[in-house]
Amino acid sequence: MSMPGEDLILRVEKMSRHFGGLKAVDNVSFHVRRGEILGLIGPNGAGKTTCFNVISGVYRPTSGQVFLDGSRIDGLPAHSIAARGVGRTFQIVRPFGGMTVLNNVMVGLGMPRYGSFIKSSPLFNNSKNRGQAMAFLNEVGLEGLADSPASILSLGNLRRLELARALALGPKLLLLDESFSGLSQEEVGRMMGLVRKIQERGFTILLIEHNMRVAMSLCERLVVLDHGGKLAEGTPDEVRSDEKVIEAYLGKGE
């Protein structure tokens, strides 16, 4: 039993993000423990992706704080949050289509040096980078496609590529935004295996998932958002039997 505040990779405290009058995220607090898979679920428009965007630095929070491994990261630019150890994937896959699969992964490897023109002037395609990038591709099972242009990959493979790119940052925390959506039943199964394997390697994962079956079986804990606010939090069993959650998903009984 861990003490409160102990070994938390991510701490989100009273975070809000408003767009004009719209409270996309409102006063939400939760935390992610080292090594766990935490699921962020909720109906459409609940504010899940906005949460990701604030944590990863696309937006500043309107109020509230975000701590990564004890140090405050909210309001930092996206690239320095990535450099501090937050790797993310996007709901709509976004490969660098003009590059090979391997080079897509290599972009993440140069991250510690991009601040300086001089430091980032070495050749990127050296044997060290190549070896590292290939290892990440191996991990997600894309080693056979390393030299193909990323634009020809199937959706399932693109989702794997996004995972490999995020891993290349050596992240303390992985944010997966609906990595299962649009995949066939069989691909969903393989992707779940992959996510579990990554967790076993010691990564901490925060994921957004629409597919309840996937979320319930992968995640140790779930945070449920609705209309920008936190509705419930707990183990899958606790969440499943929570009245408010059932109401938000199924509507109020007459």
Added chain:
Amino acid sequence: MQLLTEHLINGLAVGSIYALMALGLAMVYGILRILHVAHAGVYAIGAYVGLYTFQATDSFLVAIAVAMAACALVGVAIEKLVYYPLLKFPPYVPLIASIAIFLSIEELCRIVAGPYILGFPRRLALDSLTLGPVSLGGMQILVLLTSLVILLVLWFISDKTEVGLAMQATSQDMAMASAMGVDTKRIISITFALGSAVAAVAGVLVGIYYNQVYPTMGAVPAYKTLAIIVVGGLGSIPGAVLAALLLGLAEALLIGYAAIPLPRDALAFIAMIIVFMIRPQGLLGKKTR
């Protein structure tokens, strides 16, 4: 036959200067989706700085280096002070700003240097080289060699180095590049610095080649290079280089050699119109979805 080869070489020299100018424009368009008309102003500044440095030092290499450094600073200043703050507006806003900067630079050159045509000192007369029946002027050798070196260096940086990979990533998807740890603001500045330094080289070379440096020297190139990057395929750097070389050759052959009664500068726009009609994505551009 000999006349034809001379026109060909001249066309290649002019085309490679166009290529140097269009490169910066294509790089800026690729990364910010802005039509950087003021790039031609940067090129004029490069010509002036190069000329004054050459008068002071009598060295071509020093003149090029100082002009490149000065233009890199000007380019980054334009990006940081004008374009970056305007990125959140629709693309015509930075375009209008760009035209305003261009006109201001022309006026600034007029105020500082006077409305005259200045020439490079004759001291730069270079030996010519004769290869069989073909005679290459010293100027042409200088222009061709310098352009070739610059093009190779730029290709190497953008295709082989880590900073080049970051530039590719930023121009393909800026938000994604940030999520991968790329400091995109920095990469944008580096892109402007490189593109503007290359424009400076073009400015100095034109100044030497035609022996003319004057405040409005950027006016025709401003619009001609826009036509070039459209013909090459907006945002495509190899496309811009190819279109520039083809234009230089076409001008030399059709107007110079074949003496077709058209204004030389009209050719670029005729090519642009034809491209719009039959291949809107440009020579090497990708079809947009």
